[in-house]
Amino acid sequence: MKKKKTTIKDIANVLHISAAAVSKALHDDSRISDKTKIAVRQVAENLQYQPNHLASALRSGKSHLVGVIVPRTNSNFFSSVIQNIEEVLNKKGYNIIITQSNESYQKECDSIDTLLYTQVDGIIASMANETVDLSAYEKIKSKGIPLILFDRGENDLNVDYIGIDDYNSSHLIVEHLVNNGCKRIAHIGGYKRTRIFNNRIRGYTDALKKHQLPLDEELLTESGLTIEDGRVKMLELLSLATPPDAVYVAGDHAALGALQVLKEKNIKIPEEIALVGFGNEPFTDMVTPRITSVHQHSVEIGKQAANAFLKYVDRDTIDQQLNKIILDAKLIVRDSSNKKTSL
Amino acid sequence: MKKKKTTIKDIANVLHISAAAVSKALHDDSRISDKTKIAVRQVAENLQYQPNHLASALRSGKSHLVGVIVPRTNSNFFSSVIQNIEEVLNKKGYNIIITQSNESYQKECDSIDTLLYTQVDGIIASMANETVDLSAYEKIKSKGIPLILFDRGENDLNVDYIGIDDYNSSHLIVEHLVNNGCKRIAHIGGYKRTRIFNNRIRGYTDALKKHQLPLDEELLTESGLTIEDGRVKMLELLSLATPPDAVYVAGDHAALGALQVLKEKNIKIPEEIALVGFGNEPFTDMVTPRITSVHQHSVEIGKQAANAFLKYVDRDTIDQQLNKIILDAKLIVRDSSNKKTSL
DNA sequence: TACCTTTGTTTAAACGTTTAAGCAAATATA
DNA sequence: TATATTTGCTTAAACGTTTAAACAAAGGTA
Numbered sequence: 001m002k003k004k005k006t007t008i009k010d011i012a013n014v015l016h017i018s019a020a021a022v023s024k025a026l027h028d029d030s031r032i033s034d035k036t037k038i039a040v041r042q043v044a045e046n047l048q049y050q051p052n053h054l055a056s057a058l059r060s061g062k063s064h065l066v067g068v069i070v071p072r073t074n075s076n077f078f079s080s081v082i083q084n085i086e087e088v089l090n091k092k093g094y095n096i097i098i099t100q101s102n103e104s105y106q107k108e109c110d111s112i113d114t115l116l117y118t119q120v121d122g123i124i125a126s127m128a129n130e131t132v133d134l135s136a137y138e139k140i141k142s143k144g145i146p147l148i149l150f151d152r153g154e155n156d157l158n159v160d161y162i163g164i165d166d167y168n169s170s171h172l173i174v175e176h177l178v179n180n181g182c183k184r185i186a187h188i189g190g191y192k193r194t195r196i197f198n199n200r201i202r203g204y205t206d207a208l209k210k211h212q213l214p215l216d217e218e219l220l221t222e223s224g225l226t227i228e229d230g231r232v233k234m235l236e237l238l239s240l241a242t243p244p245d246a247v248y249v250a251g252d253h254a255a256l257g258a259l260q261v262l263k264e265k266n267i268k269i270p271e272e273i274a275l276v277g278f279g280n281e282p283f284t285d286m287v288t289p290r291i292t293s294v295h296q297h298s299v300e301i302g303k304q305a306a307n308a309f310l311k312y313v314d315r316d317t318i319d320q321q322l323n324k325i326i327l328d329a330k331l332i333v334r335d336s337s338n339k340k341t342s343l
Numbered sequence: 344m345k346k347k348k349t350t351i352k353d354i355a356n357v358l359h360i361s362a363a364a365v366s367k368a369l370h371d372d373s374r375i376s377d378k379t380k381i382a383v384r385q386v387a388e389n390l391q392y393q394p395n396h397l398a399s400a401l402r403s404g405k406s407h408l409v410g411v412i413v414p415r416t417n418s419n420f421f422s423s424v425i426q427n428i429e430e431v432l433n434k435k436g437y438n439i440i441i442t443q444s445n446e447s448y449q450k451e452c453d454s455i456d457t458l459l460y461t462q463v464d465g466i467i468a469s470m471a472n473e474t475v476d477l478s479a480y481e482k483i484k485s486k487g488i489p490l491i492l493f494d495r496g497e498n499d500l501n502v503d504y505i506g507i508d509d510y511n512s513s514h515l516i517v518e519h520l521v522n523n524g525c526k527r528i529a530h531i532g533g534y535k536r537t538r539i540f541n542n543r544i545r546g547y548t549d550a551l552k553k554h555q556l557p558l559d560e561e562l563l564t565e566s567g568l569t570i571e572d573g574r575v576k577m578l579e580l581l582s583l584a585t586p587p588d589a590v591y592v593a594g595d596h597a598a599l600g601a602l603q604v605l606k607e608k609n610i611k612i613p614e615e616i617a618l619v620g621f622g623n624e625p626f627t628d629m630v631t632p633r634i635t636s637v638h639q640h641s642v643e644i645g646k647q648a649a650n651a652f653l654k655y656v657d658r659d660t661i662d663q664q665l666n667k668i669i670l671d672a673k674l675i676v677r678d679s680s681n682k683k684t685s686l
Numbered sequence: 687t688a689c690c691t692t693t694g695t696t697t698a699a700a701c702g703t704t705t706a707a708g709c710a711a712a713t714a715t716a
Numbered sequence: 717t718a719t720a721t722t723t724g725c726t727t728a729a730a731c732g733t734t735t736a737a738a739c740a741a742a743g744g745t746a
Contacts, residue, residue: 005486005732007731007732007733008732008733009732017695017696018695018696018697019732019733019734020695020696020697020698020733020734020735021694021695021696023732023733023734023735024694024695024734024735027734030693031692031693031694031695032693032694032695033693033694033695036694036695048482048485050459050460050486051460051732051733052401052460052462052731052732052733053460053461053462053733054397054400054401054406054461054462054731054732054733055401055701055731055732055733055734056732056733056734057397057701057733058395058397058398058401058700058701058702058703058731058732058733058734059700059701059732059733059734059735060701060733060734060735061701063397065461072422073416073417073422073425073441074416074417074418074419074422074423075417076417078417079415079416079417080417082416082443083443083445086443090453095442095457095461097440097441098416098440098441100425100426100429102426110433114438116393117393117394117395117396118396118397118408118438119395119396119397139391142391143348143393256629263631282626283625283626283629283630286599286626286629286630287626287629287630287631288606288630288631348702350701350702350703351702351703352702360725360726361725361726361727362702362703362704363703363704363705363725363726363727363728364724364725364726366702366703366704366705367704367705367724367725370704373723374722374723374724374725375723375724375725376723376724376725379724379725394702394703395701395702395703396703397701397702397703398701398702398703398704398731399702399703399704400703400731401701401702401703401704401730401731401732401733402702402703402704402705402730402731403703403704403705403731404731687746688745688746689744689745689746690743690744690745690746691742691743691744691745692741692742692743692744693740693741693742693743694739694740694741694742695738695739695740695741696737696738696739696740697736697737697738697739698735698736698737698738699734699735699736699737700733700734700735700736701732701733701734702731703730703731704729704730704731705728705729705730706727706728706729706730707726707727707728707729708725708726708727708728709724709725709726709727710723710724710725710726711722711723711724711725712721712722712723712724713720713721713722713723714719714720714721714722715718715719715720715721716717716718716719716720
């Protein structure tokens with residue numbers, strides 16, 4: 001019942017030439033006559049020939065497949081990065097395999113195994129939040145497969161990295177809040193063990209010092225930055241003896257949770273408490289009040305990550321010239337923190 | 344420089360046995376002694392052996408890869424479907440390759456070619472909005488590769504399909520609006536050529552008849568259902584001689600656009616105009632007022648789609664017993680349409 | 687004429703597996 | 717004891733390509 005697929009040999013038989021000639025004709029080899037090439041292409045068309053990737057990849061040692069690992073795809077940031085990686089790589093004849101870790105270390109390891117097993121030519125990844133053991137990533141490196149990290153990276157791995165300047169973003173945010181008259185700025189941060197969140201925390205504390213604001217331990221919290229985390233941490237901040245007059249949340253989802261709590265408590269935003277998120281997810285512009293956030297240049301990150309990979313395949317000599325690209329983030333000021341225009 | 348990878352032969356050489364024995368040992372073949380199996384596994388571990396998918400897939404004719412085509416991944420619906428497809432298939436030893444069509448027919452065709460080229464064992468797809476030419480999908484069928492459609496399907500293709508009951512969902516919505524006292528219900532619909540949107544439109548008109556409401560042509564519009572489309576269509580409806588007192592939008596993003604316009608015009612929701620969306624995207628629960636919407640059972644759809652595929656691989660005889668699974672959708676009533684509880 | 691090049695092709699091996707078939711040794715059966 | 721069965725392996729072919737090497741024929745050069 002199952003249709004058997006047309007191979008290069010079937011084409012060869014029709015034309016009474018060798019399979020090798022067909023292969024070369026299809027690859028436009030200069031040593032094949034135009035007559036033969038035209039005939040081959042014609043027959044290939046007629047027989048609905050579909051090249052077998054498995055065979056060619058096995059023989060040539062190049063799969064032309066690139067694995068992409070993201071914590072999840074249902075965020076605008078990751079989905080946009082992926083789209084741009086794909087765009088750049090498709091042009092160069094590469095296809096991508098997307099896998100989601102769902103922020104799980106175990107799933108991430110499985111994904112890596114699958115990708116290695118599938119013989120991808122390279123891996124572009126953003127690490128799960130809970131990932132601390134880097135051995136799975138070391139494995140990629142040890143196999144000599146190009147590895148590029150973006151957003152959630154790790155210095156210790158010593159691989160290419162594309163991301164935004166998290167440290168400086170915190171400075172931008174604090175500065176913006178100070179300019180809006182805030183004096184007691186809290187930070188609902190991510191876990192310090194994740195490099196980007198650590199950088200945001202460092203940026204936050206250093207910026208406070210710079211502006212000679214009190215560095216109050218109870219104003220700095222760590223969490224997984226889910227909506228629920230945002231709610232819980234906001235409630236905690238509100239119950240302090242002296243609550244903050246501004247909250248900088250290291251992720252938009254948690255910022256949304258915080259916003260919900262503030263609205264439920266009828267606290268005026270930004271007058272009583274100003275709010276800033278991170279990531280510029282579309283919903284920050286949809287809710288009331290619209291949330292100030294940081295745009296992470298997903299388009300640029302995607303393109304740069306793809307290009308970083310392409311650099312590896314272009315050169316045969318792997319002279320490990322590391323690329324660390326840090327882009328400047330952009331603060332998108334909206335109602336939730338802008339006291340000046342809301343007057 | 345490039346590390347060369349360990350193969351089955353390397354393991355064989357170490358143990359002075361044949362490659363075939365190693366292959367069988369790794370597959371736990373009953374004809375291999377436990378002693379050998381243990382030894383093989385040990386050496387495989389030591390040499391960091393990684394099976395080569397290309398070789399085994401080529402030889403066995405089964406890639407254990409399933410292609411998934413979606414219009415986009417940055418919607419909660421598709422991302423959730425994907426996650427559940429993956430979950431079910433992983434358990435059975437399959438991995439998935441995700442591709443996005445970005446609602447483009449051309450990109451969809453490219454994706455299909457890539458997937459066929461990659462020798463996937465099956466394809467699970469949701470069609471792009473603009474797709475009308477089905478030849479690319481016919482190609483999949485003609486190669487004898489299992490094809491399962493979900494959400495955005497096509498009856499003419501005669502393949503398995505999993506989706507919700509769009510026609511009936513419209514009835515639920517209209518009924519709900521009628522119960523809330525609405526008498527002039529508009530529909531901002533998708534393009535009629537897409538089956539699901541056509542069904543929603545049919546459901547809308549039939550439900551109006553059923554409740555003896557006027558079927559006004561100017562209250563029914565078609566569009567691509569982007570946020571901007573929602574804005575434009577809402578503005579049009581407001582400029583009518585007698586504007587509607589309820590608007591049923593066939594997609595949440597367009598519903599959001601409509602909501603923005605209503606808020607800008609200071610129109611009371613739901614008192615003056617009630618609003619209902621479709622898809623139950625997370626943001627419907629985040630905005631003010633929260634938008635009533637239809638939950639599409641993404642979890643169930645993902646699982647069922649994966650199982651539909653698995654049915655094909657389990658049986659060798661392809662006795663084309665078609666699965667058409669239509670799930671009941673669920674109306675999630677929120678502030679934007681609920682006049683009773685908002686009193 | 688003899689030799690070199692170019693053109694267009696074929697041959698054969700290789701990529702890393704799987705698997706049908708074969709076979710020797712050990713064990714069971716009669 | 718002779719024969720059958722089971723156990724545990726080996727051999728070799730195959731999957732569909734690519735590619736290095738070989739080579740015949742045609743054309744060019746000295």
